[in-house]
Amino acid sequence: MPNYLTSETQPRMSQFHEDTPSARANVGAPLPSKAELKRWRQYLANERAEAAVYRELAAHRDGEEREILLALADAEGRHEAHWRELLGEEAGAPLRADIRTRALGWLARRFGSIFVLALAQRAESASPYSSDPHATSAMAADERIHEEVVRGLAARGRLRLSGTFRAAVFGANDGLVSNLALVLGIGATGVSSAFVLFSGIAGLLAGALSMGAGEYVSVRSQRELLDASNPDPDADKALPDLDVDANELALVYRARGMDEAEAERHAARVITRIHAQGAPLTGPVGTIDDHEAIGTGWGAALSSFCFFASGAIIPVLPYIFGLQGLAAVIVAVVLVGIALLVTGAVVGLLSGAPPLRRAMRQLGIGLGAAAVTYVLGLAFGTTVG
Structure with missing residues (x-):
């Protein structure tokens, strides 16, 4: 059986990669207790299940959201490796994840919906790693950031649903x-x-x-x-005939909230593109589109x-x-x-x-x-x- 790190014999690690089998082998740490082994096995099972949840969610999405969810699954895989290395030969047969994680997996396989992301957000916020001396500080930080990542993904769904x-x-x-x-x-x-x-x-x-x-x-x-607040889409057609010196387009940007210097710079760039390419790359201002949020x-x-x-x-x-x-x-x-x-x-x-x-x-x-x-x-x- 390999030796194990404890909070008494080794300072808390700040990076995951510092916890390696060779590092543990050089420390004559006492063997972990049965309670610690049981807790680590449960962490291992939960990390495996959470990675599977994110992969299931990714299967229901494409583009950027899919990439983000797969990156979260990879991060959970790194956490899984941490507990697997700590356990070594004591990893034993795979355990079942806790009820919350299993429920998440069931929902993800069948729905892949905003409900699953909302539940995943709460699961990430309840991570015990910040108070567990055998989890690295990087892992605890990961879980905290994962909550924000999932919150951002869930916010998109909440906006569409609200x-x-x-x-x-x-x-x-x-x-x-x-x-x-x-x-x-x-x-x-x-x-x-x-x-x-x-x-x-x-x-x-x-x-x-x-x-x-x-x-x-x-x-x-x-x-x-x-609709009354959104810019007129036909306003773009007037841009090529604007007075370059007066450049009243800057007033539009200022009316939309830019400060004077920023509005002048942005308007000058738009006018330059118009004369260089014959047409603006974008309209005079971005649309204010909250239609998706209100339904x-x-x-x-x-x-x-x-x-x-x-x-x-x-x-x-x-x-x-x-x-x-x-x-x-x-x-x-x-x-x-x-x-x-x-x-x-x-x-x-x-x-x-x-x-x-x-x-x-x-x-x-x-x-x-x-x-x-x-x-x-x-x-x-x-x-x-």
């Missing part, structure tokens, strides 16, 4: 909370279950239509504002309508299946509570925040609003009685 996703999340949450509040508030007055059911269905349709129409108007208005009006409206309806139907389900009174209320609250936990956790995952905290926050807000209307319904029913 418009429709915002409408979907708000729609589902509003449907859950508003219709549960409606159903509980009306039910607490003592009216019949049939009346509660029809009120819930009416609330579902009214709310879904209102949400869809509101999202359509909101997104369309935002896109129209962006389309119809997409936001449809998402909002469908998700509001899918959320609003849940508190009505007990009444649809014939439950009445307190039993229907309890089932509706439990079903909505589960749905709120799920939507909160999903938002947390996609935003890179702790999913449990987001889930509990969503649950607290939703059930709190429903409780208020239920108490008001009880009070109103008592007054009428």
Whole structure:
């Protein structure tokens, strides 16, 4: 069995390549404990699995994103080699990765989606290497930087998803909370279950239509504002006839945020290219294109309508299946509570925040609003009685 480095016999290494078999052989370090061997084997398994996750994600992409993901897989391979060399003959049969990494691999093989990148971002942020004396400082730094790399990749997906996703999340949450509040508030007055059911269905349709129409108007208005702010594509045609001495193109760049000196230099370069090549290489200014982030009006409206309806139907389900009174209320609250936990956790995952905290926050807000209307319904029913 080879000798091993420990924090007591060897200073913490600043570079991965300094930890080599020959370096360890020259140090009469004590043998590692069973707990250390077990931990190193788990690290080894996790690194192998994480490299596989990045390769699976790369298989769903092309171009620059694919290259970045493959480079991350190579980095995890270097970390794997570190633990394999430390273990030596004690590496034993390959272990299974931890549950989190295995779940990542399963998702990556089947979806390769923004959800996987968001989970990978959280996994990189939870690396134990910064506090483990047997991991090099370079490895700990790698993991910290990997988190930022994955954050950058996930940001691209979040940007593409944010418009429709915002409408979907708000729609589902509003449907859950508003219709549960409606159903509980009306039910607490003592009216019949049939009346509660029809009120819930009416609330579902009214709310879904209102949400869809509101999202359509909101997104369309935002896109129209962006269109009004984007440069005129035909403005390029005027560039060859600009007065070279006055060079009013610099004013365009200054209006877009450049300082005076930078605007003058950039405008001079553009004018020079125009006269040298006959046409500008680029337009007078870059476009302001946030359309991808806000989505389309119809997409936001449809998402909002469908998700509001899918959320609003849940508190009505007990009444649809014939439950009445307190039993229907309890089932509706439990079903909505589960749905709120799920939507909160999903938002947390996609935003890179702790999913449990987001889930509990969503649950607290939703059930709190429903409780208020239920108490008001009880009070109103008592007054009428």
